[in-house]
Amino acid sequence: xxxxxxxxxxxxxxxxxxxxxxxxxxxxxxxxxxxxxxxxxxxxxxxxxxxxxxxxxxxxxxxxxxxxxxxxxxxxxxxxxxxxxxxxxxxxxxxxxxxxxxxxxxxxxxxxxxxxxxxxxxxxxxxxxxxxxxxxxxxxxxxxxxxxxxxxxxxxxxxxxxxxxxxxxxxxxxxxxxxxxxxxxxxxxxxxxxxxxxxxxxxxxxxxxxxxxxxxxxxxxxxxxxxxxxxxxxxxxxxxxxxxxxx
Ligand code: SF4
Ligand code: SF4
Numbered sequence: 001x002x003x004x005x006x007x008x009x010x011x012x013x014x015x016x017x018x019x020x021x022x023x024x025x026x027x028x029x030x031x032x033x034x035x036x037x038x039x040x041x042x043x044x045x046x047x048x049x050x051x052x053x054x055x056x057x058x059x060x061x062x063x064x065x066x067x068x069x070x071x072x073x074x075x076x077x078x079x080x081x082x083x084x085x086x087x088x089x090x091x092x093x094x095x096x097x098x099x100x101x102x103x104x105x106x107x108x109x110x111x112x113x114x115x116x117x118x119x120x121x122x123x124x125x126x127x128x129x130x131x132x133x134x135x136x137x138x139x140x141x142x143x144x145x146x147x148x149x150x151x152x153x154x155x156x157x158x159x160x161x162x163x164x165x166x167x168x169x170x171x172x173x174x175x176x177x178x179x180x181x182x183x184x185x186x187x188x189x190x191x192x193x194x195x196x197x198x199x200x201x202x203x204x205x206x207x208x209x210x211x212x213x214x215x216x217x218x219x220x221x222x223x224x225x226x227x228x229x230x231x232x233x234x235x236x237x238x239x240x241x242x243x244x245x246x247x
Pocket of ligand 2: 054057058059060061068093094095096097098099100101110111112114
């Protein structure tokens with residue numbers, strides 16, 4: 001069903017015991033319209049039987065206060081307050097495994113809809129997005145500076161406090177162990193593997209053109225500034241390398 005058809009917006013259903021600050025109706029509509037405006041929306045949401053098959057097969061639903069059925073129902077009934085409320089915490093529980101999409105008899109993709117809600121939460125600079133994504137700032141920094149998401153020197157209990165006690169299982173003498181790998185390019189713990197400078201510069205262009213860097217600026221301005229400096233340096237290095245080839 002196209003979102004351009006008749007509205008299913010529910011009337012206000014307030015929560016008298018909620019401590020959440022009141023959000024203006026206009027803001028709620030703006031957020032929902034941003035979710036709906038995505039090209040994927042009508043593909044991911046076709047209707048909902050409220051059958052609960054998605055929730056029954058969802059791994060996240062087993063461990064968290066989260067239900068893909070609830071997410072789909074909120075969107076299908078255009079429950080603006082419920083959508084906003086779910087974006088404060090629940091949407092970040094999804095593991096993006098898409099088991100739900102494989103099971104839904106209506107061909108919905110609850111996981112895909114969660115992704116749209118997450119992207120919208122980032123676009124609107126919601127605190128939930130900032131809180132959830134903060135631990136990934138070191139990953140983003142590593143990715144921009146080396147082309148690797150993760151390097152061996154990051155895998156320490158201090159570096160991954162959010163992983164819990166199991167990170168101690170990889171707290172090994174990695175500097176020594178990496179020397180045993182036959183490929184010389186892997187004899188470092190600062191990168192997982194070597195990424196070509198041209199590839200890095202091309203990735204920067206992709207991130208700029210697809211709005212990744214705009215999202216980053218919304219979520220973490222300081223990290224954005226650091227990353228822009230690194231990108232400028234890398235681009236200068238690449239230009240120098242090109243000049244050397246011309247000589
Ligand atoms: S499986 Fe599909 S139809 Fe059933 S509750 Fe989930 S989204 Fe709705
Ligand atoms: S994609 Fe998300 S909502 Fe769907 S089954 Fe996986 S964890 Fe659950």
